[in-house]
Amino acid sequence: MDKHRRSIVKAASYRVFATSLVFLVAFVYTGQLGSSAKIGLTAAVGKTVLYYVWERLWANIQWGVTEG
Template identity: 65%
Template sequence: MEQHRRSLAKATTYRLFATSVVFIIAFSYTGSFGNAAKIGLSAAIAKTALYYFWERLWSHIRWGIEAE
């Protein structure tokens, strides 16, 4: 089973990558650095928490994991 720290590290690094994509898209639509940053930051916070809990849920599902 994965440790909570590993799940948190995965969620955080993925979110940094994904937030930059959201920021670029938001900036291309709004043309505003401030608005794009607000959209990116709020999406990052919500999605980081959701991803962490999703990852923890899947750590309890044995489907697709082969025994050693």
């Protein structure tokens, strides 16, 4: 089972990559850096929390896990 710290680092590092895409898409649609940054940051925070919860839920599911 992953430790909480590992789940947090995984979530944060993934968010950096995913937020870049959200920011880029928002900028293409709005053409405004400020609005794009707000959209990107809001999505990043919300999705980071959801990803962490998802990881912790799956850490408790033994399906597909092998010992060895």
